[in-house]
Amino acid sequence: MTAGPALDSPAALARALATTGYLADTGLATAGYLALKLGRPLFLEGEAGVGKTAFAQALAAATGSTFVRLQCYEGLDAAQALYDWDFPRQILHLRAAEAAAAATGNRPDAETLEAGLYDRRFLIARPLLQALEQSPCVLLVDEIDRADDEFEAFLLEVLADAAITVPELGRIAAATPPLAVLTSNRTREVHDALKRRCLYHWVEHPDFDREVAILRSRLPEVTDRLAAQVATAARTLRGLELIKPPGVAESIDWAGALAALGARDLDPDAAAATLGAVLKYREDVERVRTTGLDALLATAS
Amino acid sequence: MSGDRSKIVGARADVVAAIVGFARTLRHAGVAATPDRVVTMLTAVEALGGSTAAVYWAGRQSLCAEPDDLPVYDAAFRAYFGGERPFRGHGLPVTPVLPSVAAPFTGGPPPPAGEDSDEVPEILALSASPVEVLRQRDFALLTAGERDEVRRLVALLGPGTAPRRTRRRKPVRGAGEVDPRRTVRRLLRHAGEPSRLERRRRRDKPRRLVLLLDVSGSMTPYADALLRFAHAAVRRRPTLTEVFTVGTRLTRVTRPLRHRDADAALAAASAAIPDWHGGTRLADSLGAFVDRWGRRGTARGAIVVVCSDGWERGTPDALATQLDRLSRLAYRIVWVNPHRGKRGYAPLAGGMAAVLPYLDDFVAGHSLSALEELVTVLGRS
Numbered sequence: 001m002t003a004g005p006a007l008d009s010p011a012a013l014a015r016a017l018a019t020t021g022y023l024a025d026t027g028l029a030t031a032g033y034l035a036l037k038l039g040r041p042l043f044l045e046g047e048a049g050v051g052k053t054a055f056a057q058a059l060a061a062a063t064g065s066t067f068v069r070l071q072c073y074e075g076l077d078a079a080q081a082l083y084d085w086d087f088p089r090q091i092l093h094l095r096a097a098e099a100a101a102a103a104t105g106n107r108p109d110a111e112t113l114e115a116g117l118y119d120r121r122f123l124i125a126r127p128l129l130q131a132l133e134q135s136p137c138v139l140l141v142d143e144i145d146r147a148d149d150e151f152e153a154f155l156l157e158v159l160a161d162a163a164i165t166v167p168e169l170g171r172i173a174a175a176t177p178p179l180a181v182l183t184s185n186r187t188r189e190v191h192d193a194l195k196r197r198c199l200y201h202w203v204e205h206p207d208f209d210r211e212v213a214i215l216r217s218r219l220p221e222v223t224d225r226l227a228a229q230v231a232t233a234a235r236t237l238r239g240l241e242l243i244k245p246p247g248v249a250e251s252i253d254w255a256g257a258l259a260a261l262g263a264r265d266l267d268p269d270a271a272a273a274t275l276g277a278v279l280k281y282r283e284d285v286e287r288v289r290t291t292g293l294d295a296l297l298a299t300a301s
Numbered sequence: 302m303s304g305d306r307s308k309i310v311g312a313r314a315d316v317v318a319a320i321v322g323f324a325r326t327l328r329h330a331g332v333a334a335t336p337d338r339v340v341t342m343l344t345a346v347e348a349l350g351g352s353t354a355a356v357y358w359a360g361r362q363s364l365c366a367e368p369d370d371l372p373v374y375d376a377a378f379r380a381y382f383g384g385e386r387p388f389r390g391h392g393l394p395v396t397p398v399l400p401s402v403a404a405p406f407t408g409g410p411p412p413p414a415g416e417d418s419d420e421v422p423e424i425l426a427l428s429a430s431p432v433e434v435l436r437q438r439d440f441a442l443l444t445a446g447e448r449d450e451v452r453r454l455v456a457l458l459g460p461g462t463a464p465r466r467t468r469r470r471k472p473v474r475g476a477g478e479v480d481p482r483r484t485v486r487r488l489l490r491h492a493g494e495p496s497r498l499e500r501r502r503r504r505d506k507p508r509r510l511v512l513l514l515d516v517s518g519s520m521t522p523y524a525d526a527l528l529r530f531a532h533a534a535v536r537r538r539p540t541l542t543e544v545f546t547v548g549t550r551l552t553r554v555t556r557p558l559r560h561r562d563a564d565a566a567l568a569a570a571s572a573a574i575p576d577w578h579g580g581t582r583l584a585d586s587l588g589a590f591v592d593r594w595g596r597r598g599t600a601r602g603a604i605v606v607v608c609s610d611g612w613e614r615g616t617p618d619a620l621a622t623q624l625d626r627l628s629r630l631a632y633r634i635v636w637v638n639p640h641r642g643k644r645g646y647a648p649l650a651g652g653m654a655a656v657l658p659y660l661d662d663f664v665a666g667h668s669l670s671a672l673e674e675l676v677t678v679l680g681r682s
Binding site (some may be wrong): 010026027030031033034037038040045073074075077079084085087090091094095098117145146148149150185186187188189191192195196199200201202241243 | 333335337338341344345348349354355358359361362363365366367368371467468469470481482485486488489492493506509540555592594596597598599601
């Protein structure tokens with residue numbers, strides 16, 4: 001961790017994150033600080049669109065580390081998460097050695113041939129190996145609940161040792177263990193053994209002032225007035241029991257869409273034209289239209 | 302914060318004592334604050350300093366493991382460090398409970414005295430039939446002795462779901478798609494000479510099972526047996542089964558039901574359910590399930606079992622809307638209605654009639670044999 005001022009308190013980390021454009025609240029800043037200080041993985045949960053992924057990116061920028069992302073899905077295995085041998089190039093190497101041997105008449109030395117075959121340059125690093133090799137590094141394991149439980153056990157092992165063993169090459173260890181950020185959408189319960197190693201934080205929707213500040217910092221072209229109106233309307237929408245309540249990501253999109261249309265105010269016409277940026281289900285759009293956009297905006301102005 | 306304990310934080314040994322005491326309070330309240338998590342909290346407090354806010358965040362991030370823990374944690378923290386009255390929550394069973402013992406049901410009164418020894422075969426025949434009678438009997442009509450026996454038999458059911466093909470592959474011999482990775486590996490091992498083709502096939506895994514149990518007043522006679530059935534299902538596949546109760550609100554009871562002993566698990570589950578024998582707001586509860594769990598993935602590709610009589614305070618339309626949403630996520634929806642086992646029952650009541658088009662199976666579940674039928678239905682792919 002090199003760049004910037006010393007991150008010696010949660011407040012200092014929050015300031016460093018703010019310079020990268022991510023405004024974290026006390027809880028999240030404390031979680032990030034503890035993860036750095038204790039060297040523990042951070043397990044983040046929360047509604048979709050509250051900024052879990054963005055937090056990991058901001059953390060990498062704030063600490064001057066590389067950012068590596070591993071998106072989980074069902075059937076994810078070691079060859080896709082860890083490393084893979086580049087078989088075509090290995091075979092090419094073998095054939096070239098053979099051809100050279102035939103031309104010169106020298107018998108190839110078995111040992112050199114083998115060492116050449118399993119050289120580091122034939123190893124393709126997948127996200128977990130990249131994270132170990134490029135330290136310091138923030139490793140984002142996104143949506144861990146989508147992977148199956150076999151993968152969890154395997155991830156636990158890599159995180160605990162901060163090293164992996166490639167049978168043909170030997171042990172590859174990280175100079176500094178990567179700072180791991182795991183996110184989950186709770187589609188299934190993640191195994192307790194993995195959670196026990198992690199610090200746990202539930203990411204909340206930001207409060208009104210913070211949301212306005214986020215909109216202003218992300219979209220400098222949006223006026224204070226428009227940002228405040230969008231934040232208020234987003235809060236109202238979150239209270240409507242919609243199928244998909246808008247997260248911060250959606251309110252940023254919405255404010256961006258309004259600004260792109262040149263709107264200086266959130267009036268019913270502008271809102272109707274840009275509703276698709278904030279509501280992603282037909283049922284939700286219909287519901288808001290029938291309750292009336294005016295009602296939504298009445299609280300906003 | 303005005304309590305005595307908040308002043309202690311700051312001195313090393315006292316910090317440890319205060320935090321260990323706090324963790325104990327939290328465990329009693331139902332949060333699994335294990336010793337290794339407590340150690341994490343101590344290091345976290347050390348890293349942050351001893352202010353109350355620091356202790357709050359350090360504890361919350363090291364001792365909690367899921368969103369359900371957070372309100373319990375907040376209340377316990379206020380009580381312990383804020384000097385309020387001692388906090389008592391609904392705890393999980395932490396002390397080991399001896400497995401319950403249910404004597405086998407021999408059935409019927411003892412044979413009348415003075416029988417001849419050559420009538421023994423008839424007595425044997427007599428003792429077999431009561432079990433058969435018991436299998437067919439409605440749960441609502443059981444005597445206390447019969448109930449114990451039925452509980453024992455329900456615990457023996459192991460409801461499992463039919464398998465689905467996963468995206469994970471396993472090596473096989475014989476038929477299957479070619480596995481390039483292992484084939485080339487083999488080739489390299491043989492100095493670049495092509496040898497046998499290695500093959501792989503997609504692996505099977507049981508589908509996720511989601512049980513939604515109605516615990517409202519009208520389902521009271523069946524709630525115990527259905528919860529025990531759910532316990533048997535959770536015990537069979539702990540990571541692939543989710544159990545919720547619906548009534549006036551949605552409650553997740555998977556965690557308490559993981560306890561090995563059925564009686565302890567049911568006691569813990571009952572303590573977690575706030576709306577036992579209350580009214581029914583089925584549409585709202587199902588909607589809450591779809592919003593908070595189903596859409597995120599819990600119901601996707603799963604077999605969803607709804608156990609309810611379909612008596613609903615809201616409108617049938619609202620219930621149908623939720624079932625429609627659920628049916629678009631779930632692989633199959635099975636509805637268990639105890640009244641279905643009664644002679645002359647037809648699903649005409651508003652709620653039931655409205656949901657019928659969305660169901661893949663409609664079974665009774667009012668007796669042991671009906672639950673056995675449910676097990677068969679779940680195992681069918």
